Amino acid sequence: MSGLEDFLSPQITGIAVAVLVMLSVGGVIYSLFQPTLSGTKKRDQRIQAVSARPQNENQRKALRDTDRRKRSIQDQLKDFEDRQKAKQDKQQKISLKVKMEQAGLTWEMHHFAIFSGIMGVIFFVIGLLVGGNLLIGVAFAFAGTFGFPRWYVGAKRKRRLNAFLEELPNGVDIIVRGVKAGLPLGDCIKVVAREAREPVATEFRKITETQVMGISLADAVAKLPERVPVAEANFFAIVVAIQQKAGGGLAEALTNLSNVLRGRKAMKRKIKALSAEAKSSAAIIGALPFAVGSIMYFIAPDYISLLFTTTSGNIIIGGCLFWMFIGVMVMRSMINFDF
Numbered sequence: 001m002s003g004l005e006d007f008l009s010p011q012i013t014g015i016a017v018a019v020l021v022m023l024s025v026g027g028v029i030y031s032l033f034q035p036t037l038s039g040t041k042k043r044d045q046r047i048q049a050v051s052a053r054p055q056n057e058n059q060r061k062a063l064r065d066t067d068r069r070k071r072s073i074q075d076q077l078k079d080f081e082d083r084q085k086a087k088q089d090k091q092q093k094i095s096l097k098v099k100m101e102q103a104g105l106t107w108e109m110h111h112f113a114i115f116s117g118i119m120g121v122i123f124f125v126i127g128l129l130v131g132g133n134l135l136i137g138v139a140f141a142f143a144g145t146f147g148f149p150r151w152y153v154g155a156k157r158k159r160r161l162n163a164f165l166e167e168l169p170n171g172v173d174i175i176v177r178g179v180k181a182g183l184p185l186g187d188c189i190k191v192v193a194r195e196a197r198e199p200v201a202t203e204f205r206k207i208t209e210t211q212v213m214g215i216s217l218a219d220a221v222a223k224l225p226e227r228v229p230v231a232e233a234n235f236f237a238i239v240v241a242i243q244q245k246a247g248g249g250l251a252e253a254l255t256n257l258s259n260v261l262r263g264r265k266a267m268k269r270k271i272k273a274l275s276a277e278a279k280s281s282a283a284i285i286g287a288l289p290f291a292v293g294s295i296m297y298f299i300a301p302d303y304i305s306l307l308f309t310t311t312s313g314n315i316i317i318g319g320c321l322f323w324m325f326i327g328v329m330v331m332r333s334m335i336n337f338d339f
Contacts, residue, residue, distance in 0.1 A: 096109075096112070096150070096153070097109060099153050099154070099157055100112065100153055101227070102157050102160070102161070102227065102228070102229065103153050103154075103156040103157035103160055104156065104157075104160045104199060104202075105153065105156065112149060112153075115149055116144075116145050116146070116149045117145065119144040119145060119148050119149055120141045120142075120144045120145030121141070121144075122144060123140040123141050123143055123144025123145070123148065124137045124138070124140055124141035124144065125137075126140055126144075127139060127140025127141065160199050161228065161229075161230055163197075163198070163199055164199050164200055164203065164228050164230065164233070165230060165232055165261075165265065165268075166265070167196055167197045167198075167199075167200040168200055168232055168233070168236070168261060169258050169261040169262050169265065170196060170197075170200075171192040171196045171200045171204065172236065172254055172257055172258040172261065173258055174188065174191055174192050174195060174196065175188040175189065175191075175192060175254055176251050176254045176255050176258065178191055179250050179251045179254070180251050185217060185240070185250065186208070186211065186217055189204050189207055189208060189217075190204075190208050192204045193205040193207075193208055199228075203224060203227060203228055206223075206227065207220045207221055207223075207224065208220075210223065216244075217240070217244060218240060218241045218244040218245065221236070221237045221240045221241065222237050222241060224236065224237050225237055231264075232261050232264065235257055235260065235261070236257060239253050239254060239257050275335045275336075278331070278334070278335040279335055282328065282331040282332070282335065285327075285331075286324065286327075286328050289320065289324065
């Protein structure tokens with residue numbers, strides 16, 4: 001009898017342990033899947049969805065209007081993005097006449113030709129006085145005829161665009177104050193055309209003159225980035241066009257735009273300050289060989305004149321100028337930032 005008890009005792013213990021393990025595993029599984037099996041989770045999700053759903057017709061209508069306005073704004077932004085890409089492609093092939101218009105010059109092409117001819121004569125005389133050689137005079141005349149006039153137009157264009165960027169936030173602030181006071185946007189633009197500094201006053205005056213011809217305000221403002229190809233002018237045109245077509249608070253949108261413009265201007269000044277040291281170093285490095293060569297010409301002219309009187313010296317000068325040009329371009333790309 002005792003032998004039978006000794007045989008059954010381990011089996012009973014094993015069965016008991018197996019039953020306990022099965023119960024434990026079943027309890028864990030039940031606790032994990034009970035909400036899903038009982039539908040509690042689905043019930044909670046449905047209650048949350050119903051509670052988040054608009055409770056009356058006015059709320060549902062407001063939600064539909066908001067969605068419609070968002071889709072309209074997205075379509076407008078996509079349209080402006082496509083137009084901006086087309087404008088950028090067009091600006092890469094900008095003509096000289098358009099550059100003169102963007103520089104604020106009222107010249108025609110024959111005026112530019114006369115200016116180029118006068119500069120060519122002046123540079124030819126300067127070349128003769130400096131070099132005392134007809135070949136040097138012809139080289140100076142070529143630079144004065146084809147190089148200096150285009151550089152002058154480009155420099156004047158860049159200066160005018162920078163002046164526009166400096167004054168545009170003030171013009172936007174004038175519009176914001178006028179809109180908050182109850183004036184229409186067209187009247188606010190007329191105030192900017194009278195009160196703002198150049199060239200913002202001229203560009204906004206062109207907007208009002210375009211409106212007189214029967215063009216809508218949104219289309220008139222959309223032409224501003226074509227005359228002033230900067231991102232800030234495009235921002236202003238986008239804000240006005242979206243407000244005209246989709247509605248919304250114009251004063252708030254223009255206030256945000258003014259903050260963005262002032263932030264970009266501050267960032268530009270910060271970048272200019274941070275890159276000033278690198279620009280000074282590049283200028284010193286670029287001017288150092290010419291300064292040393294000039295000093296050596298006065299101290300030991302026979303020693304330095306070999307670079308100009310021998311073929312090998314001319315080759316050395318050409319190689320040095322080429323590598324200096326490569327170095328200057330590399331430093332220029334390193335210290336010029338686009339944002």
